[in-house]
Amino acid sequence: MIGIIGLIFAILILSILAYKGVSALPLTLLAGLVVILTNRMDIWTSYSEYYLSGYVGFFKGYFLIFASSSLYAKVMEDSGAAVAIGYKFVDWFGKQRAVLVVFLSTAVLTYGGVSLFVVIFAVLPIIMVLFKEGDVPRRLAAGCLGAGAATFTMTTLPGSPQLTNVIPSRFLGTPLTAAPVFSIIAAIFQFVLLYAYLRWEEKRLREAGEHFSYIEGQDVKQYEIDRDQLPSAFASFLPLVVLIVLIIALKGVIDNATMLVVAAMCVATVLATVLHWSRLKDKMKTINVGLSSAVPAIASPCAVVGFGTLVQNSSSFVDIVAWINSFNMNPYVSGTLATAIISGITGSSSGGLQIALQTFGEQFMQSGANLQILHRLIAIAAGSLDSLPHSSGVFLMLAILGLNHKSSYRFFGITTVVIPLITFVIFTAGIIVLGI
Template identity: 35%
Template sequence: MFFAYRGYPVIVFAPIFTLLAVILSGLALLPSYTETFMTNAANYVKSFFPIFLLGAIFGKVMEMSGAAASIAQSIVKALGSRRAILAVVLACAILTYGGVSLFVVAFAVYPFAAAIFREANIPKRLIPGTIALGAFTFTMDALPGSPQIQNIIPTNYFGTDAYAAPVLGTIGGIMVFAGGMLWLERRRKQAEAAGEGYGEGHINEPEINREEKYPNIWISLLPLALVLVFNYLLSRGVWTVTEWYDPELLKKNFNIANVKTVASSWALIIALTVGILTALLINLKQVQTKLAAGLTAAAMGALLAIFNTASEVGFGNVVKTLPGFKMIQGWILGASEHPLVSEALAVNVLAGITGSASGGMSIALEVMGKQYLQIAQAAGISPELLHRIASMASGGMDTLPHNGAVITLLAITGLTHRQSYKDIFAITVVKTLTVFILAFAISIF
């Protein structure tokens, strides 16, 4: 946690501290690194790299074509300065739910958020919390069908799909949205009563070219809609990929015992590809001039993201072999007799430690996913509920100060932790409480 917070690369320091843990436990050093750490890291890359890569390319193409900016600008204009906070939250939510990466959303929405907050005289320090609510919470992992990686990872462990537990996810999403909006509006009213406005002397103030023409809003929304539609049709609809190949062929030639564990990834790979091609056609002339540089940037970003997370997964798999982990695992599993509550606790704790939603959840499910599934099945609990609680919990305490998305968001807006982290943390608390409320409610009934 200390080195991650100081900005040191996880790719380098995860294996270093893995080996330190192995040495302190008196186990075999090199086999732990090459056979446990690297094997599990490589398996993670094999499973999820296509999603990371295609997701990054889709977000970049939406940015280069001007489609992302068109959506943000149209929503902000439609709702106006009187509903500035709601406008920014909805702009982020639509882009995130459509499959655009969180970082691209922050870059695309910030210029319009700054303009409308300045017009409404709302403190700039509230912008990071507002973007966090729209991009980092309910559309990332709560609403069914979200193509974000946090909603896809559990499918590999529970044999579910992106639409798992739709009612629970929708209820949770509404609770997070409502709670977050109440907090942000309360903070806005407090600032207004104190006579605090947008403020002066800010850095990274964006300049919007009023004459720049963006693609039509409905055309810009088309790639997002196609990603969602194709993802549904290929997951649960008439074209479901689970029926494309003979189960015996998959088992014999590809060692796929249960096609459901890979079907969601297959569906999303095709859906994102359709989205990318559509986004390219929106403004092909403009995209062509910067396509090579854009694809390079997207690929580098995807590589960094996947290898950061894979290193954390490798770290977790080595740690679970150490003698001391049995005690920690016993404490987590014994914290509640109900698997959903225990799972929510494990994912939240590990997401907080790693500062990564996908990393924390991946470690928790790699280490204890099979046990949770066995306990849930014995208790008659649907794997879909395990999926939704794990996914939502990953977006809870992950946004501690050392989280990469938080640091990037503050850098984009030109603000500091001291100025804006209080609101980000409040949104984090709202999300975390919502997950535990839902888990406890299910455990009671």
């Protein structure tokens, strides 16, 4: 019991101190110490093996994605291509629809296979242009990114290539398009709630007198440029289109998802460099800054994953899993509840699903539940509590946007925690009532 209380207290420390502006590394080391002491774990082993295995494992698994994404974003930014894309969206949809365009652009990219860690780099310059033109407070971008990248395109739409949709298929033997009609209805439900909330927040912020602001210390010259000096829309969009097409087209050719993303990012970067060669005034600086930016960007997620790995090796985590396993409830209820709780503790939808299905997979298979419906429900549930303040994706997104938990987590939390939570509760209840 003391260990479980310590685990809950550690997560509260992460959440509260994150709001106070404490960065991820000292935050996770302190919260980790609470878990270690209350679970009577060996301090040296916990930090040197558990914490660092998670930290280094995430770095090893994702650094090349961060590096290639950061370089691609820098080339697009320095060449003016990203700004040109932003202005073209303004021409097509109007500056009054800036929130909708960022929301949909992010959704299209993630449904096309671009991960959350990549899409932030790709969309940031577009956000800066659209939000500047529409005079939308930059902190609302946290909600737009969350809504587009970590909700219905990640968990709900049939065929999503994101891990949260792939993992249930591996364990339950269901297709990626599991329960297509049910999935589409749930996705529409989420989309309506998400966009209604974002529009409400935009109106509320405007009435409060808030305006757009650049990231502190950012070089704003690229956004104040004469539009006649920007590259053509075709040359600007082409690398982005090629990136999406390659990720979709090569899924069956390159099995390694990381290799696929890195290869696609590299091709898109080379293409952008060739197309905009004369516009890149200091090519070496673009390369240096682009690649080196990946290190601080990946540091916070590494620390959070390190904490999650330490937690998974604690006795209290084992006890919580055993407690969940003792639930004698409808499989849809136990499945969604178990997945949501574990995802919340680990701060990861894919991690929560992996652990939940490793533990309860056979039980689910023999429960008599409709496995395709179960697939969809637990995927949506995984995408709810995974985005609590201690989630690695939250730290990354806020750092890239130049924001903090105190000013901006509310937008991300409502779009990626509250609305998915409402969705899986309502749809789980509906499935049970209908007797499916």
